[in-house]
Amino acid sequence: MGNQEKEPVFSAKNLKLFTAPLGRDNPITVQVLGICSALAVTVKLKPAIVMAISVTIVVAFSNVIIAAMRKYIPDRIRIIVQLVVAATMVILVDQILKAYAFDVSKQLSVFVGLIITNCILMGRLEAFAMANKPWPSFIDGLGNGAGYGLILIIVAFLRELLGSGSIYGYPVMEKLGLYSIGYENNGMMILPPMALIVVGLIIWVQRSRNRSLIDK
Amino acid sequence: MMNFLRKGISKIKPHFTEGGKLGKFRSVFEGFESFLFVPDRVTFKGSHVRDSIDLKRTMSVVIMALLPALLFGAYNTGLQHFRSIGAEAEPLEMFLFGFMKILPLIVVSYSVGLGIEFIAAQIRGHEINEGFLVTGLLIPLIMPVDIPLWMLAIATAFAVIIGKEVFGGTGMNVFNPALIARAFLFFSYPAWMTGEKVWTQGMIKGENIIDGFSGATPLALCAAGETSKIPSFMQMFIGTIPGSIGETSTLAILIGALILIITGIGSWKIIISVFSGGLAMGLLLNFFAVNPYMEVPAYYHFVMGGFAFGAVFMATDPVSGAQTEKGKWIYGFLIGVMSILIRVINPAYPEGVMLAILLMNVFAPLIDYFVIQSNINKRLKRAGRAIKLQQDERVQ
Numbered sequence: 001m002g003n004q005e006k007e008p009v010f011s012a013k014n015l016k017l018f019t020a021p022l023g024r025d026n027p028i029t030v031q032v033l034g035i036c037s038a039l040a041v042t043v044k045l046k047p048a049i050v051m052a053i054s055v056t057i058v059v060a061f062s063n064v065i066i067a068a069m070r071k072y073i074p075d076r077i078r079i080i081v082q083l084v085v086a087a088t089m090v091i092l093v094d095q096i097l098k099a100y101a102f103d104v105s106k107q108l109s110v111f112v113g114l115i116i117t118n119c120i121l122m123g124r125l126e127a128f129a130m131a132n133k134p135w136p137s138f139i140d141g142l143g144n145g146a147g148y149g150l151i152l153i154i155v156a157f158l159r160e161l162l163g164s165g166s167i168y169g170y171p172v173m174e175k176l177g178l179y180s181i182g183y184e185n186n187g188m189m190i191l192p193p194m195a196l197i198v199v200g201l202i203i204w205v206q207r208s209r210n211r212s213l214i215d216k
Numbered sequence: 217m218m219n220f221l222r223k224g225i226s227k228i229k230p231h232f233t234e235g236g237k238l239g240k241f242r243s244v245f246e247g248f249e250s251f252l253f254v255p256d257r258v259t260f261k262g263s264h265v266r267d268s269i270d271l272k273r274t275m276s277v278v279i280m281a282l283l284p285a286l287l288f289g290a291y292n293t294g295l296q297h298f299r300s301i302g303a304e305a306e307p308l309e310m311f312l313f314g315f316m317k318i319l320p321l322i323v324v325s326y327s328v329g330l331g332i333e334f335i336a337a338q339i340r341g342h343e344i345n346e347g348f349l350v351t352g353l354l355i356p357l358i359m360p361v362d363i364p365l366w367m368l369a370i371a372t373a374f375a376v377i378i379g380k381e382v383f384g385g386t387g388m389n390v391f392n393p394a395l396i397a398r399a400f401l402f403f404s405y406p407a408w409m410t411g412e413k414v415w416t417q418g419m420i421k422g423e424n425i426i427d428g429f430s431g432a433t434p435l436a437l438c439a440a441g442e443t444s445k446i447p448s449f450m451q452m453f454i455g456t457i458p459g460s461i462g463e464t465s466t467l468a469i470l471i472g473a474l475i476l477i478i479t480g481i482g483s484w485k486i487i488i489s490v491f492s493g494g495l496a497m498g499l500l501l502n503f504f505a506v507n508p509y510m511e512v513p514a515y516y517h518f519v520m521g522g523f524a525f526g527a528v529f530m531a532t533d534p535v536s537g538a539q540t541e542k543g544k545w546i547y548g549f550l551i552g553v554m555s556i557l558i559r560v561i562n563p564a565y566p567e568g569v570m571l572a573i574l575l576m577n578v579f580a581p582l583i584d585y586f587v588i589q590s591n592i593n594k595r596l597k598r599a600g601r602a603i604k605l606q607q608d609e610r611v612q
Binding site for chain 1: 364379382403404405407
């Protein structure tokens with residue numbers, strides 16, 4: 001390892017670590033991880049964005065810490081160590097939200113705490129950070145958090161627009177005058193099953209555009 | 217006329233075969249051709265004789281079975297409307313009035329559904345599936361008459377795409393597509409699907425309603441505990457009560473059931489078992505009755521709400537229902553039990569048939585698996601005994 005040539009900070013390989021989870025290696029639509037929170041926090045855009053940022057921060061920094069310690073973690077207790085690190089990060093994020101964004105924190109309720117059980121987080125720590133240096137691990141964490149957040153925001157955008165008739169709290173449908181011609185908000189969009197169907201539709205669109213993702 | 221059509225179609229047919237200049241539209245052409253004429257397809261290998269009945273003929277019979285409910289629904293729509301505004305009208309006038317109100321629903325349901333089916337078949341290069349012929353008529357029949365057309369269009373699209381095409385098209389769907397459409401509307405736009413005002417044409421739009429006309433369905437009255445106000449059994453059996461378009465007349469539905477059973481297209485086992493399940497649950501509730509709703513005679517449940525319609529036209533859907541003969545009994549019985557249970561016990565849902573059938577649709581494959589597996593086990597045991605007997609004889 002010592003004599004290995006120093007890699008540039010934003011090498012093509014590192015960039016790919018960031019872009020792959022956004023598209024063809026997306027944690028939600030391809031790996032089908034982190035679905036529960038995607039159903040729970042996507043009724044409105046605001047909590048979805050906050051959740052996306054929280055998960056990104058937790059995954060990125062947990063990744064860095066685990067990657068830095070990876071050589072000193074005894075193999076047999078590695079899951080416990082990972083959990084301790086992740087839990088610390090989650091508690092930090094939770095406290096910061098409570099202090100500076102109390103309303104959103106209340107809306108997100110247990111789901112911030114539940115980031116600790118988010119499969120994406122544990123998956124990245126176990127699969128990537130345990131075997132890579134801190135910097136690539138950081139980028140990998142950012143990428144996976146952003147890939148998760150991207151889907152969350154698309155789902156939340158559609159659900160808020162069709163379910164509540166607004167975008168980020170702004171009443172678009174009312175301003176367009178759609179209610180006066182008989183349009184009504186779709187009550188089912190606010191229910192969790194519809195989030196599952198929207199995620200399914202996104203998966204459908206993605207796989208029909210990228211046929212290599214289709215399972216044989 | 218028919219000869220002329222046949223000749224015309226035969227003449228243009230070569231264009232639509234593979235490699236013909238309009239080969240791309242093969243599926244559309246085939247769809248129309250086989251809609252008009254029995255396909256002349258024959259088998260070439262072995263001694264198989266093709267039955268003259270195919271999916272399209274099956275569907276036509278179901279449509280015929282639905283006609284009594286549709287025609288009565290048109291009459292009843294008119295009847296309820298004129299009753300609500302306190303006007304007198306001839307039966308024919310009522311029928312025509314109702315028919316003109318229902319027609320747009322049917323047109324929207326068919327054009328949206330068939331449009332999507334045509335496009336899907338074209339994209340996949342499949343034959344056009346005629347499964348929608350029945351679904352397209354079922355959907356309007358289970359709607360309140362005043363449902364806005366754009367909502368109906370969205371629900372139909374949702375049912376065909378998410379309820380059917382996603383699973384691979386006709387014959388592959390897990391759920392009954394017509395019920396998916398209704399469930400979608402029920403959860404999306406509850407204001408248009410439940411309550412007292414939606415069942416009578418014009419009422420929700422605020423037309424002049426005479427004093428004393430309520431428009432509440434018998435089920436709503438029961439749920440509110442006003443069981444003394446529900447119409448007589450005979451009136452509910454004939455169907456001159458508020459409700460979804462096609463569901464009110466048990467009599468018309470029974471005529472349809474007779475057609476389905478005689479032609480062997482609807483499973484009489486499912487129909488009978490749904491009714492017996494409902495009766496069993498009704499009697500059980502009567503026995504433990506603690507409120508007026510639970511005291512409603514069990515057989516009243518047959519003529520209230522969509523119970524009969526669901527039993528005859530929805531539960532018997534051969535695709536989403538159980539396939540094994542024993543399974544059909546279990547499947548139907550549980551639908552009956554669940555319907556009445558949801559209806560009477562759960563205050564959030566005045567009608568339970570839709571949810572009961574959708575729920576049992578999910579369980580149908582499991583029921584079939586259980587029936588087949590238990591049969592295999594039984595035969596294995598029998599075979600095991602026979603082998604053991606042989607061995608014993610050999611030892612002696």
